[in-house]
Amino acid sequence: MYWITQAINTSKAIPFLSGWLADRLLGDPEGWFHPVIVFGKIISTGEKSLNKGNNRFLKGSLFSITLIVITFYVCEAILQLANRIDSSIYTIFTGIGVFYCLAGKTLIREVKAVFEAVDRSTEEGRRQVSRIVGRDTTNLSPQEIRAAALETLAENLSDGVIAPMFWFAILGLPGMLAYKMVNTLDSMIGYKNERYREFGCAAAKLDDVANYIPARLTACLMLAVSGNWDKRSFVRQYGPMHASPNSGYPEAALAAILNCRFGGTHDYFGKPVEKPYIGTNERSFTTEDMLLAIRINSNVELITGIIVTIILLFI
Numbered sequence: 001m002y003w004i005t006q007a008i009n010t011s012k013a014i015p016f017l018s019g020w021l022a023d024r025l026l027g028d029p030e031g032w033f034h035p036v037i038v039f040g041k042i043i044s045t046g047e048k049s050l051n052k053g054n055n056r057f058l059k060g061s062l063f064s065i066t067l068i069v070i071t072f073y074v075c076e077a078i079l080q081l082a083n084r085i086d087s088s089i090y091t092i093f094t095g096i097g098v099f100y101c102l103a104g105k106t107l108i109r110e111v112k113a114v115f116e117a118v119d120r121s122t123e124e125g126r127r128q129v130s131r132i133v134g135r136d137t138t139n140l141s142p143q144e145i146r147a148a149a150l151e152t153l154a155e156n157l158s159d160g161v162i163a164p165m166f167w168f169a170i171l172g173l174p175g176m177l178a179y180k181m182v183n184t185l186d187s188m189i190g191y192k193n194e195r196y197r198e199f200g201c202a203a204a205k206l207d208d209v210a211n212y213i214p215a216r217l218t219a220c221l222m223l224a225v226s227g228n229w230d231k232r233s234f235v236r237q238y239g240p241m242h243a244s245p246n247s248g249y250p251e252a253a254l255a256a257i258l259n260c261r262f263g264g265t266h267d268y269f270g271k272p273v274e275k276p277y278i279g280t281n282e283r284s285f286t287t288e289d290m291l292l293a294i295r296i297n298s299n300v301e302l303i304t305g306i307i308v309t310i311i312l313l314f315i
Contacts, residue, residue: 013312015091016168019098020305027105035100035177039184042067047189051199060199064185064206071181075174097173101180103160104301107132107153108294114149115290118142132156134187135266146285150293151262154222154254155247157297159183162221162304163214169308182210191268208245215246218300219253225299226292231256234279241276248278255279257296258289 028034046067050059075097083090110132118125125145130137133148140148163183168176186207189200219239223229234256235249242248242263255262261279265272 010313011087011091012094012172012315013309015094015173016098016312017305017309018091018095019100020102020165020309022095022099023102023105024301024305025105026099027109028100028103036180036184039067039071039181040188043185043188047199051189051195056198057201060189061202063199064189064203067185068178068181068206072171072174072178075177079173094173097177098168101164101168101173101176103156104297107156107160108297111149111153111290111294115146115287118145119287135268143284146290147262148266150254150258150285150289151251153293153297154250157222157300158211158215158218158246158250161297161301162218163211165304165308166214166217167210169311179210182206193268193271211246215249219249221300221303222250222253222257222296225303226257226296228257238278241278243273243275252278254293254296258285258293259283260285260289 046063050056050063079090079093082093110128114125114129114132117128122140122142122145125142126137126140129140129145129148132152135148137145137148164176164179167179171178182203185200185203189196190204190207191197191200192204216239219235220232223231223235231253235252238252238255239249242251251262255278259279259281261277261282263275263277263279265274
């Protein structure tokens with residue numbers, strides 16, 4: 001028992017567990033400060049200043065890499081200073097950081113709100129889903145609104161929960177925050193349109209790399225917790241068909257579980273973007289589909305959180 005006690009390391013496990021459970025219980029309270037908002041303002045200001053003239057690819061690449069590196073090392077420096085002052089301050093800072101980097105509770109709350117809104121009126125559903133998707137929602141039908149919410153639920157289980165946990169397990173809070181910077185850069189400038197194609201290219205590629213393992217891990221866990229492990233071939237077939245090298249895997253997993261079809265043509269920035277279909281069964285989505293998908297998300301998050309906590313206890 002002595003060597004087991006000596007092997008247990010609570011310095012990372014306790015703050016991670018505290019931050020994760022706080023997010024699982026509370027989500028992001030409306031009106032609170034959030035570091036991602038700060039990230040967004042910095043990115044927006046830099047993009048407006050640099051995304052013009054010549055050498056946009058180079059400027060965008062240096063801009064993105066610089067922000068990611070600064071985020072990592074500023075966080076590392078703050079945590080080191082906090083630890084020198086008092087280990088309890090380090091624990092509190094890390095727990096708060098984990099809380100802000102995870103979006104599991106908020107994601108579930110938003111998707112529930114979309115289904116409730118579209119049941120009241122199509123226009124209300126369009127307004128509600130516009131909070132969580134990048135596509136134009138002006139002309140979406142009730143079916144398309146529900147599909148958009150479910151696709152986002154699957155994709156952001158990876159981006160907003162599993163990937164941050166994955167990077168915390170590897171690089172601690174600095175890695176987790178650096179990942180959030182990568183993800184924010186991609187969501188703001190990682191588009192393949194005229195404005196961002198060159199400037200945001202590096203941001204999009206870095207996001208692809210950062211999410212490569214988490215996206216596939218998420219899909220596997222979704223199949224496992226739902227009792228659909230035998231549908232791996234479906235995910236292997238449809239996962240790579242998505243425009244993103246990563247987003248298709250959790251979406252394909254949910255399509256396999258619900259026996260439905262995602263994808264198709266959507267409008268972005270006023271222009272139609274054709275996306276391959278994921279799945280073949282075109283059917284209407286119901287509240288029961290949403291509740292099942294949410295239960296799967298919650299269980300995948302629970303298992304991942306437990307696994308990461310165990311890993312942190314012994315490293």
